[in-house]
Structures are given as C-alpha cells and as structure tokens.
Amino acid sequence: MRRTALFLVLAxxxxxxxxxxxxTSIPASALTAAATLRDKALADDTGWKTIxxxxxxxxxxxxxSEGDAxxxxxxxxxxxxxxxxxxxxxxxxxxxxxRRSEHGEVLxxxxxxxxxxxLGGSPGGTVEGEVVRFPDLAALQAAPAGSLAGKIAFVDFxxxxxxxGGDYRFGGGIRGGGPSAASAKxxxxxxxxxxxxDSHRVPHTGMTRFADGAKPIPSAALSIPDADQLARLAALGxxxxxxxxxxxxxGEYTSQNVIGEITGSKRPDExxxxxxxxxxxxxxxxxxxxxxxxxxxxxxGALLKPLKPARTIRVVAFANEEQGxxxxxxxxxxYAKDVAKHVIxxxxxxxxxxxxxxxSSARDAQPEALKxxxxxxxxxxxxxxxxxxxxxxDIGPLTQRGMAWAWLGHDGTNYFDLHHNADDTLDKIDPxxxxxxxxxxxxxxxxxxxxxxxxxxxxxxxxxxx
Amino acid sequence: MRRTALFLVLAxxxxxxxxxxxxTSIPASALTAAATLRDKALADDTGWKTIxxxxxxxxxxxxxSEGDAxxxxxxxxxxxxxxxxxxxxxxxxxxxxxRRSEHGEVLxxxxxxxxxxxLGGSPGGTVEGEVVRFPDLAALQAAPAGSLAGKIAFVDFxxxxxxxGGDYRFGGGIRGGGPSAASAKxxxxxxxxxxxxDSHRVPHTGMTRFADGAKPIPSAALSIPDADQLARLAALGxxxxxxxxxxxxxGEYTSQNVIGEITGSKRPDExxxxxxxxxxxxxxxxxxxxxxxxxxxxxxGALLKPLKPARTIRVVAFANEEQGxxxxxxxxxxYAKDVAKHVIxxxxxxxxxxxxxxxSSARDAQPEALKxxxxxxxxxxxxxxxxxxxxxxDIGPLTQRGMAWAWLGHDGTNYFDLHHNADDTLDKIDPxxxxxxxxxxxxxxxxxxxxxxxxxxxxxxxxxxx
Numbered sequence: 001m002r003r004t005a006l007f008l009v010l011a012x013x014x015x016x017x018x019x020x021x022x023x024t025s026i027p028a029s030a031l032t033a034a035a036t037l038r039d040k041a042l043a044d045d046t047g048w049k050t051i052x053x054x055x056x057x058x059x060x061x062x063x064x065s066e067g068d069a070x071x072x073x074x075x076x077x078x079x080x081x082x083x084x085x086x087x088x089x090x091x092x093x094x095x096x097x098x099r100r101s102e103h104g105e106v107l108x109x110x111x112x113x114x115x116x117x118x119l120g121g122s123p124g125g126t127v128e129g130e131v132v133r134f135p136d137l138a139a140l141q142a143a144p145a146g147s148l149a150g151k152i153a154f155v156d157f158x159x160x161x162x163x164x165g166g167d168y169r170f171g172g173g174i175r176g177g178g179p180s181a182a183s184a185k186x187x188x189x190x191x192x193x194x195x196x197x198d199s200h201r202v203p204h205t206g207m208t209r210f211a212d213g214a215k216p217i218p219s220a221a222l223s224i225p226d227a228d229q230l231a232r233l234a235a236l237g238x239x240x241x242x243x244x245x246x247x248x249x250x251g252e253y254t255s256q257n258v259i260g261e262i263t264g265s266k267r268p269d270e271x272x273x274x275x276x277x278x279x280x281x282x283x284x285x286x287x288x289x290x291x292x293x294x295x296x297x298x299x300x301g302a303l304l305k306p307l308k309p310a311r312t313i314r315v316v317a318f319a320n321e322e323q324g325x326x327x328x329x330x331x332x333x334x335y336a337k338d339v340a341k342h343v344i345x346x347x348x349x350x351x352x353x354x355x356x357x358x359x360s361s362a363r364d365a366q367p368e369a370l371k372x373x374x375x376x377x378x379x380x381x382x383x384x385x386x387x388x389x390x391x392x393x394d395i396g397p398l399t400q401r402g403m404a405w406a407w408l409g410h411d412g413t414n415y416f417d418l419h420h421n422a423d424d425t426l427d428k429i430d431p432x433x434x435x436x437x438x439x440x441x442x443x444x445x446x447x448x449x450x451x452x453x454x455x456x457x458x459x460x461x462x463x464x465x466x
Numbered sequence: 467m468r469r470t471a472l473f474l475v476l477a478x479x480x481x482x483x484x485x486x487x488x489x490t491s492i493p494a495s496a497l498t499a500a501a502t503l504r505d506k507a508l509a510d511d512t513g514w515k516t517i518x519x520x521x522x523x524x525x526x527x528x529x530x531s532e533g534d535a536x537x538x539x540x541x542x543x544x545x546x547x548x549x550x551x552x553x554x555x556x557x558x559x560x561x562x563x564x565r566r567s568e569h570g571e572v573l574x575x576x577x578x579x580x581x582x583x584x585l586g587g588s589p590g591g592t593v594e595g596e597v598v599r600f601p602d603l604a605a606l607q608a609a610p611a612g613s614l615a616g617k618i619a620f621v622d623f624x625x626x627x628x629x630x631g632g633d634y635r636f637g638g639g640i641r642g643g644g645p646s647a648a649s650a651k652x653x654x655x656x657x658x659x660x661x662x663x664d665s666h667r668v669p670h671t672g673m674t675r676f677a678d679g680a681k682p683i684p685s686a687a688l689s690i691p692d693a694d695q696l697a698r699l700a701a702l703g704x705x706x707x708x709x710x711x712x713x714x715x716x717g718e719y720t721s722q723n724v725i726g727e728i729t730g731s732k733r734p735d736e737x738x739x740x741x742x743x744x745x746x747x748x749x750x751x752x753x754x755x756x757x758x759x760x761x762x763x764x765x766x767g768a769l770l771k772p773l774k775p776a777r778t779i780r781v782v783a784f785a786n787e788e789q790g791x792x793x794x795x796x797x798x799x800x801y802a803k804d805v806a807k808h809v810i811x812x813x814x815x816x817x818x819x820x821x822x823x824x825x826s827s828a829r830d831a832q833p834e835a836l837k838x839x840x841x842x843x844x845x846x847x848x849x850x851x852x853x854x855x856x857x858x859x860d861i862g863p864l865t866q867r868g869m870a871w872a873w874l875g876h877d878g879t880n881y882f883d884l885h886h887n888a889d890d891t892l893d894k895i896d897p898x899x900x901x902x903x904x905x906x907x908x909x910x911x912x913x914x915x916x917x918x919x920x921x922x923x924x925x926x927x928x929x930x931x932x
Contacts, residue, residue, distance in 0.1 A: 225891040
C-alpha cells in the first residue's frame with residue numbers, strides 16, 4: 001500500500017511533465033543472470049512444445065466455441081505442468097457469435113464461386129446484387145446517399161507488407177467501418193478484399209461492428225485472388241454476385257482468462273504482467289494469433305521460475321481478444337484499483353517473427369533501467385526504438401488506466417499473410433524465431449522483476465475512446 | 467500420301483536403329499525471321515490477354531461442368547478473334563464426375579475440421595474410423611491383408627520441389643494407386659497428404675482410378691498443413707476421423723476438342739501440332755493448368771500468321787485431360803491414320819514458368835535441324851537437354867503411334883504449389899515468363915513449319931500401357 005501511495009504521487013508529477021520519479025536501476029547480478037538465461041532460452045524448446053500442444057491438441061478456438069472451452073482446460077493444465085505456483089481463472093462474458101456456413105458466387109455469364117468468409121459480427125442472410133467497387137473506404141464514404149440501394153459494396157483495398165504491419169490500419173479500418181458505411185448508403189451487403197498480404201484462396205476474417213443506428217447487413221471478406229477476380233469482372237461490365245452467410249450472434253457465453261503466477265520471492269504483491277490471448281479465429285489453428293503469445297509467455301514464466309524472481313510473474317492467457325478485447329477489458333475492470341501493483345506489462349500478440357525492437361511507456365521517466373535491459377536484449381538483434389512501440393491488445397485497457405508497458409516488437413512482414421485465415425497453422429512458426437522471442441521475454445520479464453524501483457505505473461482515468 | 471509412304475519406310479529404318487532418314491534443315495531466312503518474331507513475342511501481350519480472358523471470363527472448367535461448356539464456346543470465339551483460318555470442334559465423350567460437397571474432421575478430444583478434397587473418381591460416402599498412417603505407398607502396399615478393416619488409410623508422403631517436378635511420380639502414384647491398395651486391405655476410406663509442395667490450406671485434387679475388382683472407397687487429399695496436423699495427432703494416440711464426401715460419377719458427357727488452324731501457305735496438308743488442355747480442376751481457375759498452355763499456343767498461332775508459315779499450324783485446346791487424357795485419346799483415335807501428316811507436336815501442360823530446356827524425339831535422327839532451332843531458342847535462356855524431355859499429356863497418345871514430338875520444358879519448381887488446388891489462379895502467372903514461353907513456342911513452331919524435311923513422324927503400333 002505504501003508503494004501504491006508513492007506511485008500516485010509520482011503519477012501526479014509525471015502528469016505535469018516533471019520528471020521527478022526516483023531513478024530505477026537493475027542490480028548487476030540480475031543482468032548477469034538474465035544474460036545466462038537468455039542464452040539458455042535460445043536453446044530451449046518449452047515455447048515450441050507449448051505452441052505445438054495448443055495448436056495440435058485444441059486447434060481452432062473461436063471465442064464461445066467448444067474449442068474455446070477446451071483451450072481453457074488446456075491452459076490450466078499447461079500452467080500446472082510448467083510448474084506455475086498459482087493457477088486460476090476469471091470469468092469473461094460476451095455475446096457469442098457463430099459461423100455456420102458461407103458461400104459466394106458470381107452470377108450470370110461468368111458464373112463461378114468466390115472464396116469469401118463472413119466477418120465476425122456479421123448477420124446471416126442471402127442476397128444477390130450488382131457489385132459497386134470502391135478503391136478504399138474513403139471512396140465508399142463519399143458515395144452519394146442512397147446510391148447503393150439494392151447493391152453490394154465492394155471495397156478493394158490492397159494492404160502492403162510492412163515490418164510493423166502498419167497497413168493494417170487501413171485494412172482493419174475497412175473491416176471495422178466498411179459495413180456500416182455501406183449500410184448507410186443503402187447497400188444490401190458488403191464485401192471487401194481481405195485485410196491481408198498473401199496470394200492464397202484463404203479469406204481473412206475478423207470482427208466488424210455496426211455503428212449505432214446502422215442496419216446490419218451481411219458482410220464478408222474475399223480472398224486476395226478472389227478480389228482480383230471480382231475487380232477484373234467488374235471492369236468488364238455489370239457484375240452480379242450472391243452472398244450467402246449463415247452466421248450471427250447467439251446469446252451470451254462465459255469464457256475465462258486463465259492466469260498462472262510464479263510467486264515473487266521478495267515482493268510477491270508486485271506483478272510483472274505478460275501474456276497473449278487464448279482465443280483464435282476459427283479457420284486456422286491460431287498459431288501466430290495467438291498461440292505464439294501464449295506459448296512465449298508461458299515458457300517465459302517456466303524458465304524464470306528456478307531464478308526465484310523478486311516480483312511475481314503473472315502470465316495471462318486472455319479470453320476473446322478477437323471480438324473486442326473482452327478478456328483484456330474484464331481484466332482491467334477487475335484490477336483497476338491495482339494498477340500500481342502492476343509494475344509493468346508486455347503482451348505478445350503479433351506473431352512469432354524475430355523480435356527486433358524494444359520500447360516502453362517508461363522511455364522518458366526511466367531511461368537508465370531501460371538502457372540496462374537493452375544491454376541484455378541487444379545480442380538478440382533487438383534495437384531500442386523509442387516511440388515506435390505500443391501496448392499490444394489485451395493489456396491496452398489497463399495501460400489506459402495508468403499501467404506501464406513495454407513493447408517487444410516482432411517482425412510482422414509476413415504476419416498479414418496468415419492473420420485470421422486458414423493458413424495460420426503451426427508450420428508457419430519458425431522454432432528459432434520462437435526461441436528468440438522467449439529469450440527476449442525472459443530478459444525483459446526477469447529484469448523488470450528484479451529492478452530496484454518501478455516503471456511509472458500509476459492510476460489515471462482512462463481516456464475516452466473515440 | 468507420298469510423304470506418308472516415305473515416313474513408313476523411314477520408320478522401319480529407325481526401328482532397326484539405322485539412321486538413314488534424310489537430313490532435315492531449316493532455311494537461313496526462316497532462322498532470321500524466327501529470331502525477329504521471338505523478340506517481338508517477348509514484348510507482346512497476346513498470351514497474357516488470352517490467359518486473363520479464359521481464367522476470368524470462364525473461370526473453373528471441370529470436365530463435364532457448365533464451365534466446360536462455356537470454355538468450348540470461349541475457345542471457338544477466341545480462335546476466331548485471333549484470326550485463325552479454320553476453327554472447329556471434335557466431340558470427346560467421357561464419364562462425368564461431379565463434386566457436390568466434402569468435409570473432414572478429427573473426432574474426439576482433439577476435434578477439429580480438416581481441409582480435404584475428394585479425389586476425382588472417388589465415390590461419395592460418409593465414414594468414421596481410426597487413422598492408420600503410412601509414410602509412403604510401399605508401406606501401405608506391405609500392410610497385411612485385412613489389417614485395415616474398418617479403418618482409414620492415411621498415406622503421408624511429402625513431395626519435394628524439383629525443377630522438373632520429378633517428385634510427382636511419387637505423389638501422383640499415391641493418388642492413383644493408394645485408394646485401390648487401401649481398399650484391398652479392407653480400409654473404409656483413403657486419405658493422403660496432397661501431392662503438392664505448398665504450405666497452404668488448399669488441398670490438391672486429381673484423378674484416381676480404382677483397379678479392376680477393387681471396391682471403390684471414399685478417397686480424399688488433405689492439405690499439407692492438415693496432413694502435418696493429422697500426423698501429429700496420430701502420433702499422440704489413436705485418432706478417429708470422419709470423411710464425408712458427396713461426389714461420384716453421373717452418366718456421360720460430351721465435350722469438345724477445340725481446334726484452330728493457320729493454314730499452311732505451301733504444304734497445307736502437313737501439320738505442326740501445338741496445344742494445351744482446355745479443362746481444369748474445379749477449385750482454382752486453372753491458370754497454370756492449363757490456361758497457360760492454351761494461351762501460349764493460341765498466341766503462337768496468332769503471332770505466326772503474318773509470316774504465312776509453309777506448313778499448317780494446328781492448335782488444339784484438348785478436352786478433359788485431367789480425368790484421363792480423354793481429349794488426347796480421342797484426337798489420337800481420330801487421326802491415327804494421319805500420324806505422318808503431323809510433322810511434329812509440342813504441348814504446353816506444365817505451367818508458365820520460364821522455359822529452360824529443349825528436347826525432341828528427333829534428337830538422334832535430326833540433330834542438325836534441332837541444333838538450328840536451338841540457335842534461335844538459346845537467347846531465351848533455353849538449353850539443349852537431350853533425353854530430359856517427354857511429350858506432355860494430350861499429345862502422348864499420338865506420339866505412341868509414331869508422331870514426332872518436341873519438349874519445351876518449363877521450370878516447374880513452384881508448379882506443385884498450385885497444381886490442382888484453389889490457388890491455381892491468374893495472379894500466379896508472371897507475364898514476363900509467359901511472354902518468354904510464347905517466344906519459345908513461336909520459334910519452335912515456325913521453324914518446324916519451315917523445315918526442309920520432317921522430324922521422324924511415322925505410324926507405329928502403340929505400346930501397350932502397363
């Protein structure tokens with residue numbers, strides 16, 4: 001409680017821009033131990049065995065599905081098997097969305113099937129109509145009111161490969177905002193070029209959410225080659241398609257955040273939080289999204305245990321990230337009053353590519369401690385990249401309430417080849433990269449646990465989302 | 467008729483190993499004209515426009531489907547549009563096989579869907595059983611009689627990438643012979659790792675044929691990642707799966723070989739035959755297999771026309787290659803008595819990768835003429851590769867009756883990533899490679915048409931297939 005009070009005071013200083021926080025430093029012995037453990041982690045297969053187990057034995061685990069329930073049991077058992085000191089679950093309740101079937105086809109003289117998949121949150125329905133193609137979301141939004149009455153909007157934007165996945169703001173933006181925009185113009189359905197960078201017949205699903213007052217319409221993503229094809233056909237002349245989706249919301253479901261702890265040997269009430277999300281989309285086995293994050297962080301705790309870290313290492317396998325950060329929000333609600341006890345947090349939810357960058361919310365307040373961590377991360381090929389990171393997904397809600405965060409940035413060049421599609425399977429994971437990921441998490445997590453001082457976690461009112 | 471008699475005599479010499487055929491040579495003016503046309507072809511987009519048109523406007527064209535019928539109409543119209551002098555069709559009748567639906571799943575504690583596709587020729591049926599894994603066809607064949615009673619055979623052989631696609635003899639062999647072998651041991655179904663080299667959730671279909679007396683059983687190919695997954699699950703313990711196929715033979719269908727000719731200006735009765743096959747499997751749009759071959763050879767005739775070739779250039783878009791060379795066999799039956807009129811033939815049915823090699827059945831009898839052709843092919847990066855080529859697919863039946871052939875070998879390194887699966891779409895064609903393919907065909911076809919003398923076509927009794 002003393003510590004919490006201290007952080008509150010420090011937070012006030014930080015909020016006014018005065019860097020008055022006590023300088024955190026990491027004991028030399030911890031740096032040495034972290035370097036040894038880093039090298040051990042590079043040769044360790046705990047992460048690989050964990051991701052193999054989850055993706056093979058559970059497979060797909062759409063939130064609310066039977067796979068979701070099995071994943072929860074799997075995570076509890078795996079935490080115990082890996083020697084975690086405490087294992088428990090916390091309920092997460094959300095609307096259950098189900099996918100039953102989906103078909104698309106071109107009608108008329110050029111009739112042929114289209115590989116498409118319903119967007120999460122889409123209602124079911126079978127409609128036929130002429131396609132109206134838009135190069136991007138802005139073009140759809142600029143369409144005259146009522147101009148899409150009886151028609152099917154097609155947003156045909158191609159994401160580009162980026163190391164930081166930056167183009168997802170466009171692809172994800174279309175998926176999130178396109179259906180409502182199309183509905184507002186009178187469209188009877190919405191299709192989009194998948195938010196992806198591959199060239200395979202595996203459409204990328206993902207959540208959409210209809211704006212207040214927008215009439216939900218069947219909404220789907222075409223595979224990249226199918227979007228190419230539809231664009232060519234539309235260029236030849238008026239093109240009618242059929243979109244037949246059997247899917248929709250079906251009551252509520254309660255899943256679980258599954259939590260494992262390595263209890264701190266000296267400051268058990270202070271937590272270094274790491275994790276990934278346990279749910280996946282249904283087409284693949286969720287290897288990169290996000291069995292990787294679950295495996296990397298579960299392995300991190302297991303590898304750290306013999307060192308008896310000073311602070312508690314808490315690993316969370318979050319429920320239902322995919323459909324709206326349900327697990328992360330439930331966690332933030334439950335621990336809102338414990339922000340200061342969360343010394344710092346990092347989530348792995350961007351695949352298992354080589355980790356190349358490090359950043360933290362503490363970049364201005366605690367540069368020395370971060371520099372010390374970087375010393376041990378650097379041999380892994382990781383650079384200090386201030387202001388290039390962000391808290392990933394599920395830890396976001398609690399960072400909005402003041403929790404400090406770190407970012408261990410994965411190379412995402414190929415991430416959107418696989419994101420939310422059927423190709424997200426174990427064979428896409430490079431065991432060497434995964435071991436490097438675990439090594440990076442081990443270094444960060446251990447040093448955060450041993451640091452003499454904190455990283456700026458202090459309660460604040462969450463910002464209003466826009 | 468004089469010429470036919472001559473060839474008969476020459477064939478007799480060739481058969482006894484005596485190289486007594488008159489030496490064929492190609493006029494210097496033709497070599498010069500071929501070089502000019504080669505370079506023009508490299509900058510020409512007739513091939514690209516043709517493949518784009520077929521794959522976009524028709525799309526998939528499974529033999530016997532509505533797409534097949536549309537493809538026939540497309541080919542007739544395209545030949546005419548490209549300025550061919552004669553265009554006609556010849557009927558090809560075959561048993562019609564239809565695919566309605568297909569599902570696979572793992573049952574029990576690790577339940578999850580499996581991406582699989584029925585093999586062409588498979589009967590329908592829904593069965594559940596324990597998987598018995600075999601590393602290859604020989605292992606299945608060595609299983610004790612009756613040992614698979616009530617079980618599902620799984621042949622888990624992984625093809626390797628080869629420039630010449632050589633590993634297909636294993637993958638294709640499993641597809642052809644595996645179902646009968648499994649049935650003979652009592653299996654209730656057969657599944658195989660797709661005969662492919664990709665890593666995507668797109669299973670590779672293709673024809674199987676049950677041996678005389680073998681009870682047909684539902685037979686399917688798993689995608690490569692699904693085969694990985696099933697192998698891992700089977701290694702964990704007894705694994706039951708469900709295979710549900712709705713497919714099978716449904717009467718007969720008559721499609722058409724579609725033929726276009728550029729009539730020879732000097733020897734119209736002598737034919738240089740080139741072609742590809744018009745049908746495709748149903749999952750993709752058959753871009754590499756074999757819209758490419760159709761487009762390359764259609765473009766070749768169109769580009770040659772202004773040169774008024776001495777011999778007739780005959781381009782055949784063969785019907786139903788995929789289900790057993792039906793078009794090629796019908797052609798051979800119809801033209802059995804005209805072998806000698808077919809001066810030489812080449813088919814393009816191995817995608818649209820860079821053509822890297824040239825070979826011919828005339829390698830021993832007409833080395834000089836082939837050397838001349840090689841002079842003009844060589845700047846395209848093509849090597850003389852004696853005894854490395856074969857007549858491709860549909861021209862095979864007539865070469866067995868004595869027709870001379872040439873081989874313009876495509877680099878097939880990536881061919882089995884796409885072969886017979888949903889990913890076989892236009893975006894996989896490199897327009898520059900396609901133009902190189904057309905350039906190579908233009909050179910070969912023109913020089914064969916201008917050659918002073920033949921390449922050894924002479925009727926012989928076809929060898930008995932084993």
